[in-house]
Amino acid sequence: MSFEKEIASHFTNGHELYLRNISVDCVIFGFHQNELKVLLLQAKYAGIWALPGGFILKDEHMDEAAKRILKNRTGLNNIFMQQFHVFSNPGRSTKAINQQFLKNVGIEMKESWMFERFVTVGYTALVDFTKVEPIPDVFSAASEWHHLQSLPEMILDHRNILDTALQQLRTNLNYHPVGYNLLPEKFTMPELQILYETILNRKLDRRNFQRKIIGTKILKKLDETKKGVAHKAPNYYQFDLKNYKRALQGGLGFQLS
Amino acid sequence: MSFEKEIASHFTNGHELYLRNISVDCVIFGFHQNELKVLLLQAKYAGIWALPGGFILKDEHMDEAAKRILKNRTGLNNIFMQQFHVFSNPGRSTKAINQQFLKNVGIEMKESWMFERFVTVGYTALVDFTKVEPIPDVFSAASEWHHLQSLPEMILDHRNILDTALQQLRTNLNYHPVGYNLLPEKFTMPELQILYETILNRKLDRRNFQRKIIGTKILKKLDETKKGVAHKAPNYYQFDLKNYKRALQGGLGFQLS
DNA sequence: TATCATTGTGTCGTTAAGACACAATGATAA
C-alpha cells in the first residue's frame, strides 16, 4: 500500500480496528555502559518529537498493545512493562497537528477518529539500546535515542509523561529487580551498581550497595573473576532467574540511600 | 424525561457526550466506628451488583469524572480520590447485559456505543458512610453499603477491581494520611487507631502506633480530654491540616508493622 | 476508698542502613 493510502485508510477506518479515545504511550528507556536514554520519534513534516505510542486493538488487552508497540519500534520481545499512570487532560487532542500532517501528505479530511481527544495510558520499559535498531512508525521520519539531559521539545504533555515515568522507574528500583536483558549473562557487581547509579543519576556506596543486593538473593555468585582488568579482578555474578522473577512480581522492599 | 426516553437517549446519543470505550469505576470505601464497607449498586432487572461507574465527558478531566460520579452517588464533595489501575481485559463488554437491560425496559436496539468494549480506570475514595445517603444511578434499583466480608456476586471483573483497590488502600496507609472527613473534628488516639486497624483488618500496637503517628506531625494535640468515659480519659487531637495536606501530596513514608 | 480497664509515656533489643577502614588482588611501572 502506498504511504498516502495507508495514512488515509488509518484516518478514515482506523476506528474499526482500534478502541476510540484511548491510546497507549510507551516510555522506553535505554541503558548501556553508563548511559540512560529514551526512545523518541520525530514527526514527519512538523519535526516535533513524541513518545512511541499507539492504540488498542478491539480485541486486545492493553498490556498486549503496549508490548506490540515496543516490538514494532524496537524489535524486542519479552520485556517487562508496566502501566504507571493515565493522562487525561481535556486538551489532549492532536486535531490541529493531525490536520496539518494530512495536509502535508496531500489529504483533505473534515472528520476522523484521530481528531478526537485521547486519554492515554503510560507504560514504561527498560532495554539495552545497543540491542535495538529504532524503527520509526508511519507518522514519523526518525526514531532515535535521546539523552535524558538534552531532550528536544515534545508534543502535547509527552514531556510530563516522560518525567512521571522516570520518577516511577527510580522508585521502582526499590521494589523490582533490574538488570536482566541489560547486562551480559555474566556481570560484575560494579557493573550492576553503575546501572543503578545511572538510573538514579547519583553515586551509591559500593559496600552498602553490595550488601543490599546480596540480601535480595536475586544474584548467584560465580566461581570466576573477570580477566584482563587492571587492578583487582571483580567476581562474576549472574541473575538467579527464579528469585529474580519472583521479586518482579512480589517486590523486594529495600531502600537505596 | 421519562425513564424509557432517558435510557434510549443514553444508548443512542451518549457517545456525543462521552468519550468512547473508556469508563471510570469508583471503589468508594465507607468507614464508621469500626466498620469498613464499600458502596455497590444493584442493577435493575438483573439484580447483579456493580461498582459505581460512569464515563468521561468530552471536555472533562478524568479526575473530574471520578469526582462527579462520587458526588452523584453520595452527595459528597472535596473527597481525596486516586486513580490506581487500568483494567483492560478484552472481554470487558456489557453488550449482552445491556441488551437484556434494554429488553426489560422495552427497547430494541441493534447498535450502541454502550455495547462496545470498555477499558476502565479504577479510582478509590474513602468516606464516612453515615454521612452518605446512597443514590442509585439510572441503571440501578438500589445503592447500598456492603461489608467487605460478605460481598455479593459482582458484574464483570468488578470483584477484581475491588480487591485491587483494597490492596492499594492498605498500602497507601503507609504513604498518605487518612482520617480527615472520617473522624469527628476532635478525636482521640484510640479512635484513629481503630480506623487504621479497620482498614488493615488487624490489630496494631497501641504504643508504637502513637509514636509513628506523632512522628508524622499531622496531628495537633489539644489541651482537652474526652469526658464521660469509663477509665482514663484519652486526649483529644485534631488534624494539622497544613501538614496533613502536605503529606497527602508528598507522602509520609513510615511502615506499619 | 479501693478497683480496674484504659491511657500516657518510656525502655530495651533487634534490624536496617549510612559511614568508613583495611586487607587482598593483579596489571602496570620502576
Place this chain on the structure above:
DNA sequence: TTATCATTGTGTCTTAACGACACAATGATA
C-alpha cells in the same frame, strides 16, 4: 623482579526505625 596503586572483597561502628514490652496515671464505678 619488585614496588605501586587503583580497585575489589569484607568487616565494623553508629544511628535510626521499629517491634515488644513495662509501669505509672487516670477517673468512673463499685
